[in-house]
Amino acid sequence: MIETWQQQIKAAAAKGEKLAIKGSGSKSFLAPVRVGLTLDTRSHAGIVEYDPKELVIVVKCGTRVADVEKAMADAGQMLAFEPPHFGDDSTIGGTVAAGISGPRRAYAGAVRDFVLGAKVIDGKGDHLSFGGKVMKNVAGFDVSRLLVGSFGSLGVITEVAFKCLPLPKAQATRVFEMDAATAIEAMNRWYAEADPITATTWVDGKLHVRFAGAEPAVNTAVQKRGGEALVNDVDWWRDWREQRHAFFASAKELHRVSCKSTAPATDDMRTAIEWGGALRWVHADEASAAKIRYQASRAGGYASVWRGGASTHASAAQSLSDPLKDIHAKIKASFDPYNVFPSLSSSAGEGARQGG
Amino acid sequence: MLVFERPSETAVASAVDALRKDFGERAVTSHSVREHHSHGEGMRDAGLPDVVVFPETNEEVASIVKLCNQARIPVIAFGTGTSLEGHLKALYGGVCIDLSRMNNILQVNAEDLDCRVQAGVTREQLNAEIRSTGLFFPIDPGANASLGGMSATRASGTNAVRYGTMKENILGLTVVTPDGRIIKTGTRARKSSAGYDLTRLYVGSEGTLGIITEIQLKLYGVPERISAAVCQFDELSNAVNVVITAMQLGIPMARIELLDEVQMDACIKYSKLEGFAAKPTLFMEFHGTDAYVAEQIEQMKSITADYGGSDYRFADKPEDRTKLWKARHDAYWAGMSYKPGNQAFATDSCVPISRLADCIAAAKAEIAKTSLTCMIVGHVGDGNFHVQISFNPDNAQEREQAETAAAQIARIAIGMGGTCTGEHGIGIHKLDALKEEHGEAVDVMRTIKKALDPNNIMNPGKTIPMN
Numbered sequence: 001m002i003e004t005w006q007q008q009i010k011a012a013a014a015k016g017e018k019l020a021i022k023g024s025g026s027k028s029f030l031a032p033v034r035v036g037l038t039l040d041t042r043s044h045a046g047i048v049e050y051d052p053k054e055l056v057i058v059v060k061c062g063t064r065v066a067d068v069e070k071a072m073a074d075a076g077q078m079l080a081f082e083p084p085h086f087g088d089d090s091t092i093g094g095t096v097a098a099g100i101s102g103p104r105r106a107y108a109g110a111v112r113d114f115v116l117g118a119k120v121i122d123g124k125g126d127h128l129s130f131g132g133k134v135m136k137n138v139a140g141f142d143v144s145r146l147l148v149g150s151f152g153s154l155g156v157i158t159e160v161a162f163k164c165l166p167l168p169k170a171q172a173t174r175v176f177e178m179d180a181a182t183a184i185e186a187m188n189r190w191y192a193e194a195d196p197i198t199a200t201t202w203v204d205g206k207l208h209v210r211f212a213g214a215e216p217a218v219n220t221a222v223q224k225r226g227g228e229a230l231v232n233d234v235d236w237w238r239d240w241r242e243q244r245h246a247f248f249a250s251a252k253e254l255h256r257v258s259c260k261s262t263a264p265a266t267d268d269m270r271t272a273i274e275w276g277g278a279l280r281w282v283h284a285d286e287a288s289a290a291k292i293r294y295q296a297s298r299a300g301g302y303a304s305v306w307r308g309g310a311s312t313h314a315s316a317a318q319s320l321s322d323p324l325k326d327i328h329a330k331i332k333a334s335f336d337p338y339n340v341f342p343s344l345s346s347s348a349g350e351g352a353r354q355g356g
Numbered sequence: 357m358l359v360f361e362r363p364s365e366t367a368v369a370s371a372v373d374a375l376r377k378d379f380g381e382r383a384v385t386s387h388s389v390r391e392h393h394s395h396g397e398g399m400r401d402a403g404l405p406d407v408v409v410f411p412e413t414n415e416e417v418a419s420i421v422k423l424c425n426q427a428r429i430p431v432i433a434f435g436t437g438t439s440l441e442g443h444l445k446a447l448y449g450g451v452c453i454d455l456s457r458m459n460n461i462l463q464v465n466a467e468d469l470d471c472r473v474q475a476g477v478t479r480e481q482l483n484a485e486i487r488s489t490g491l492f493f494p495i496d497p498g499a500n501a502s503l504g505g506m507s508a509t510r511a512s513g514t515n516a517v518r519y520g521t522m523k524e525n526i527l528g529l530t531v532v533t534p535d536g537r538i539i540k541t542g543t544r545a546r547k548s549s550a551g552y553d554l555t556r557l558y559v560g561s562e563g564t565l566g567i568i569t570e571i572q573l574k575l576y577g578v579p580e581r582i583s584a585a586v587c588q589f590d591e592l593s594n595a596v597n598v599v600i601t602a603m604q605l606g607i608p609m610a611r612i613e614l615l616d617e618v619q620m621d622a623c624i625k626y627s628k629l630e631g632f633a634a635k636p637t638l639f640m641e642f643h644g645t646d647a648y649v650a651e652q653i654e655q656m657k658s659i660t661a662d663y664g665g666s667d668y669r670f671a672d673k674p675e676d677r678t679k680l681w682k683a684r685h686d687a688y689w690a691g692m693s694y695k696p697g698n699q700a701f702a703t704d705s706c707v708p709i710s711r712l713a714d715c716i717a718a719a720k721a722e723i724a725k726t727s728l729t730c731m732i733v734g735h736v737g738d739g740n741f742h743v744q745i746s747f748n749p750d751n752a753q754e755r756e757q758a759e760t761a762a763a764q765i766a767r768i769a770i771g772m773g774g775t776c777t778g779e780h781g782i783g784i785h786k787l788d789a790l791k792e793e794h795g796e797a798v799d800v801m802r803t804i805k806k807a808l809d810p811n812n813i814m815n816p817g818k819t820i821p822m823n
């Protein structure tokens with residue numbers, strides 16, 4: 001498969017044609033508009049190497065995230081960034097290229113923190129290997145992390161090595177009735193006080209806190225904080241991660257705000273808060289988009305349209321300052337000198353590109 | 357082949373004049389200051405910069421870089437000069453930018469668990485100044501390095517197993533680019549930023565892509581309970597197997613450090629440690645609530661017992677812990693003073709955890725082929741260890757033996773799916789190993805370097821082999 005893709009890319013480069021890279025399409029709503037022939041990564045699938053004792057799993061790009069998670073769970077391990085699937089067949093390659101992480105993100109780290117190495121076919125058709133399989137590697141530039149969130153603009157990610165973490169021994173979710181301001185304060189303080197928190201979500205006037213880890217630690221935290229137990233919490237968090245919760249379904253236009261975790265709540269728009277306060281989801285309309293962006297930048301972050309917005313919204317990459325745009329263009333050209341792959345800022349239908 | 361053409365003497369002289377005019381006494385050309393800035397720790401082969409400048413603001417840094425870019429003169433950033441791989445050697449002369457006067461902590465946001473510092477702030481300075489907030493910054497290389505230098509080398513320390521390395525703990529940067537522009541990467545937002553992850557590209561670029569002037573860092577709450585313990589073994593392999601088992605079980609150790617019998621002997625003598633034998637040893641530290649720490653210790657005790665470990669010696673009082681970790685951090689100096697007058701190479705391999713025992717055994721076998729004194733110390737929880745190879749610098753044969761052994765140990769690690777450098781970086785000494793490890797991927801790194809620094813003025817000759 002690799003050779004076929006290399007040929008295809010070389011041919012496209014020679015003819016000045018475009019190629020778009022696609023997995024199952026579960027995150028297409030976030031990606032740049034595809035033009036040209038599609039290169040379907042699902043034909044390169046499978047686990048290349050997995051010895052749980054190594055705490056590393058090496059996977060081909062087209063492998064279903066669900067299959068990877070299953071293999072790891074059987075060995076008592078997990079992908080600790082808790083990737084949202086957004087579809088049954090979502091692939092590992094797409095997960096890395098989209099660079100989005102789930103509820104555990106604020107506590108365990110993002111996709112990029114778990115990518116130890118990656119292989120990629122660049123826009124010249126060369127198959128290259130960056131990073132490796134070790135926990136720490138400072139040999140040369142940290143290129144494998146540039147690929148995270150690159151949305152197929154730099155090349156075809158063909159293989160990824162992830163760091164594995166053991167599944168927690170115990171888990172419990174507690175629910176607290178409180179307003180947004182109190183919830184933001186609690187999420188930040190409890191985390192600073194070293195509670196074994198692995199996820200937080202405030203929605204519909206309720207703060208959900210997932211404690212996980214060794215049993216004594218979880219028990220102590222539950223006793224200390226109180227709250228009500230959430231039964232079936234595994235399902236609840238899965239639905240939340242997959243954005244199947246009613247909060248998401250009822251949004252006509254959904255904005256994603258990434259900000260400092262203590263940023264004050266905005267009470268004039270319907271909002272959900274997760275990642276200890278660092279991620280906010282806001283129901284909004286065209287008219288309030290500018291206001292949300294302004295508030296986000298005041299809170300040290302930025303906002304983007306996630307779903308439902310009109311395509312006229314400036315995408316995240318387009319809103320970069322000139323020197324940053326210049327650097328982006330140079331990085332893009334270093335990987336893809338003939339512009340075979342779409343550029344990160346080619347206007348998307350909806351959504352925005354962001355690492356997470 | 358030269359990767360950079362030395363600028364003409366007149367070009368250098370006029371740049372030095374211009375800098376003197378702008379910076380007065382903060383542009384220094386005395387031999388002693390230039391010599392001090394021509395090397396880190398480790399090997400001291402000379403390569404002096406033409407002038408050392410001490411800027412105080414982002415704009416001053418930008419003005420120096422702009423001038424150098426126009427005149428095609430090398431620019432080398434200097435933090436505290438503790439790097440080990442020849443990073444600071446001015447191969448082609450040029451301007452050294454010493455960031456030590458940019459030592460202000462710009463913000464501490466206790467509730468947000470972050471802070472912003474200028475590049476010249478050292479890790480100890482930061483921790484001293486935030487102590488009253490109940491927060492700390494965990495990354496602790498053995499030296500009291502600058503946070504700019506630590507960012508530039510993607511440094512880590514004794515508690516990377518639990519808190520990660522610099523790359524996981526930097527939220528954003530201010531960087532002066534090679535054409536003298538000031539850019540900001542990342543945001544206060546903890547988690548994400550728009551576009552490519554430029555922060556991670558600059559972190560670890562060893563001063564070859566730009567000068568880091570400010571850093572936004574994550575901070576952590578000081579845990580309720582901190583407990584340190586020492587356990588000794590008769591066999592090195594048993595100590596290593598304890599580490600492997602603990603990591604595979606996911607015991608959330610804050611620190612787990614291995615010292616072999618020679619290193620332990622050196623540390624006992626240098627740091628006057630009492631009541632320990634010169635045997636393979638693990639230094640451990642546990643962070644968490646009382647209950648959590650107690651449970652971790654019980655788990656560890658049962659593992660060490662399986663491998664014939666000694667009873668634990670605990671250090672729970674802050675002053676005892678400080679003494680213990682100071683001894684660990686001083687391991688390098690203990691090694692240097694073990695054979696007075698000698699110099700040393702410190703290897704820096706990192707392998708998948710399951711290969712750690714094999715790799716250390718292979719490294720030991722390599723050492724046994726030489727007549728040199730070697731000792732092993734390492735942050736083994738992440739598969740990283742150092743062999744400090746001591747040699748007489750005036751004895752060409754010893755130096756060659758040391759170089760050969762160091763290169764061979766790097767090769768062994770690469771062969772096991774590991775890397776030649778887990779934390780010290782490439783500098784000038786590991787350029788060949790980088791090629792061996794990354795093959796054609798080095799071409800992309802070189803292309804990025806050429807694209808972002810077309811005149812190759814930023815620390816030329818380091819990090820990325822240019823031919």
Ligand SMILES: Cc1cc2nc3c(=O)[nH]c(=O)nc-3n(C[C@H](O)[C@H](O)[C@H](O)COP(=O)(O)OP(=O)(O)OC[C@H]3O[C@@H](n4cnc5c(N)ncnc54)[C@H](O)[C@@H]3O)c2cc1C
Nearest residue numbers: 435436437438439443497498501502504505506512563568
């Ligand atoms: C005893 C001892 C123990 C050590 N232990 C460890 C350890 O445990 N873990 C570890 O990772 N390292 C360790 N090191 C290596 C060293 O301390 C680290 O590499 C450290 O990060 C270097 O920081 P510095 O401020 O001294 O940088 P310097 O040595 O001054 O510079 C290092 C490199 O970074 C560049 N640089 C410095 N500042 C900037 C800046 N602001 N912008 C851009 N580039 C810059 C320089 O040009 C140079 O290439 C140890 C060294 C010693 C001597």
